[in-house]
Amino acid sequence: MALAKRIIPCLDVDNGRVVKGVKFVDIRDAGDPVEVARRYDREGADEITFLDITATHHDRDTIVHVVEQVAGEVFIPLTVGGGIRKLEDIRRMLNAGADKVGINSAAVFNPEFVRDAAEKFGSQCIVVAIDAKKVSAPDEADRWEIFTHGGRKPTGIDAIEWAIKMVDYGAGEILLTSMDRDGTREGFDLPLTRAISEAVAVPVIASGGVGNLEHLADGVIQGKADAVLAASIFHFAEYSVEHAKQHMQSRGIEVRL
Amino acid sequence: MSSAAVIDYGMGNLHSIAKALQHAQPSTDVLIASDADTILHADRVVFPGVGAIRDCIAALHEKKLVEVIKQAANDKPFLGICLGMQALLTDSEENNHTDCLNLFAGHVVHFDKNLHDETGTALKIPHMGWNKVTQQSHPLWNNIAQDSRFYFVHSYYAVPENAQECIASSEYPDAFTCAIARDNIFAVQFHPEKSQHAGLQLLTNFLNWDGTN
Numbered sequence: 512m513a514l515a516k517r518i519i520p521c522l523d524v525d526n527g528r529v530v531k532g533v534k535f536v537d538i539r540d541a542g543d544p545v546e547v548a549r550r551y552d553r554e555g556a557d558e559i560t561f562l563d564i565t566a567t568h569h570d571r572d573t574i575v576h577v578v579e580q581v582a583g584e585v586f587i588p589l590t591v592g593g594g595i596r597k598l599e600d601i602r603r604m605l606n607a608g609a610d611k612v613g614i615n616s617a618a619v620f621n622p623e624f625v626r627d628a629a630e631k632f633g634s635q636c637i638v639v640a641i642d643a644k645k646v647s648a649p650d651e652a653d654r655w656e657i658f659t660h661g662g663r664k665p666t667g668i669d670a671i672e673w674a675i676k677m678v679d680y681g682a683g684e685i686l687l688t689s690m691d692r693d694g695t696r697e698g699f700d701l702p703l704t705r706a707i708s709e710a711v712a713v714p715v716i717a718s719g720g721v722g723n724l725e726h727l728a729d730g731v732i733q734g735k736a737d738a739v740l741a742a743s744i745f746h747f748a749e750y751s752v753e754h755a756k757q758h759m760q761s762r763g764i765e766v767r768l
Numbered sequence: 769m770s771s772a773a774v775i776d777y778g779m780g781n782l783h784s785i786a787k788a789l790q791h792a793q794p795s796t797d798v799l800i801a802s803d804a805d806t807i808l809h810a811d812r813v814v815f816p817g818v819g820a821i822r823d824c825i826a827a828l829h830e831k832k833l834v835e836v837i838k839q840a841a842n843d844k845p846f847l848g849i850c851l852g853m854q855a856l857l858t859d860s861e862e863n864n865h866t867d868c869l870n871l872f873a874g875h876v877v878h879f880d881k882n883l884h885d886e887t888g889t890a891l892k893i894p895h896m897g898w899n900k901v902t903q904q905s906h907p908l909w910n911n912i913a914q915d916s917r918f919y920f921v922h923s924y925y926a927v928p929e930n931a932q933e934c935i936a937s938s939e940y941p942d943a944f945t946c947a948i949a950r951d952n953i954f955a956v957q958f959h960p961e962k963s964q965h966a967g968l969q970l971l972t973n974f975l976n977w978d979g980t981n
Contacts, residue, residue, distance in 0.1 A: 557897065
């Protein structure tokens with residue numbers, strides 16, 4: 512099989528600056544998003560994801576300018592998530608040069624939005640972001656639920672059923688984040704990743720918890736993910752994307768080098 | 769100054785391709801065009817597209833671009849990308865059969881639903897990501913290493929009737945045609961505008977191509 516598993520660095524962007532993950536209390540500045548995106552492109556990133564965590568609506572224009580600038584010089588797929596609630600938001604991001612958008616809470620509040628978006632712009636650019644948390648007791652079979660508001664609000668929706676439904680509504684890809692693992696650096700929730708990846712026909716991106724390169728390989732080999740996403744391990748040059756790919760290749764995973 | 773028209777018929781995102789063409793060769797006048805005049809006066813034409821084939825063909829008819837495309841494809845360097853490649857075949861099985869432009873005899877078909885890799889893992893549809901492209905000799909592959917990876921995202925692929933028109937193939941898991949060419953026409957299933965160095969090189973080659981082999 513010649514299709515490569517993808518490594519996707521994620522930039523959490525707050526008001527035009529890259530910050531370390533949302534879950535960290537002491538948010539550390541990790542630089543200018545355009546500079547960081549350039550570096551990831553040089554290192555061989557397969558795609559780049561921007562997660563806009565800017566709190567106020569007014570400052571959201573900043574991310575549009577970031578995407579415009581990156582798209583003018585970085586020629587790999589770009590995804591933008593965070594604050595995508597209307598068809599107009601999607602159009603704005605695509606016009607700025609994004610190739611895909613990530614829809615998260617808006618899908619939970621209004622699943623039809625995903626259908627409308629896929630109908631209007633095509634499934635290839637609709638990534639549904641799922642934030643899941645384990646809700647089963649230790650002696651029960653594994654069960655995960657969808658949470659909103661950064662993992663604080665339960666919805667009562669089963670994560671596997673939700674993933675299947677979102678694909679049915681037109682999601683072209685699933686970005687799956689374990690809210691139990693996000694920011695912990697303990698590795699992906701592998702049973703969750705595998706359960707979702709085996710339940711849907713579209714590619715699944717594993718996210719949340721990467722602390723070292725072995726975690727990335729685990730996500731593909733044990734979690735059956737088609738792509739792996741990580742933020743903080745790449746931001747401070749702890750590991751380069753190239754480094755990560757070499758490691759995955761040493762574990763027998765097909766990568767683009 | 770030489771010019772390249774990117775055909776705008778409302779199907780998807782033309783900014784990526786326009787930006788990539790401009791980056792590949794800053795001296796080219798890149799025009800996003802939906803009118804016959806601009807398209808037919810440009811030195812070369814790029815026909816992109818994403819989405820569903822029925823909407824694509826319907827949009828071409830509605831904007832009266834079918835004849836314009838056929839004319840452009842007849843006499844100047846012409847590059848089809850993704851749906852812009854599929855639309856050149858005779859027909860597609862997408863949307864319960866859709867008649868296409870028939871510039872290349874052949875069909876567009878869906879990947880089998882139950883594909884597995886050698887470890888038995890089910891393969892995902894769409895075929896999305898970076899895959900190796902095995903080239904046949906053509907000037908548009910100049911300075912691109914054999915088996916370079918390009919970025920794909922699609923669920924359907926072209927099967928040209930004339931095997932000689934297949935100018936590159938890829939595997940998922942079986943070999944399929946991912947580029948076709950004849951005379952001044954070249955068309956690819958993958959996205960050169962999103963395929964980093966190899967993609968930009970292909971676009972540079974296209975912008976310098978005289979349309980002959």
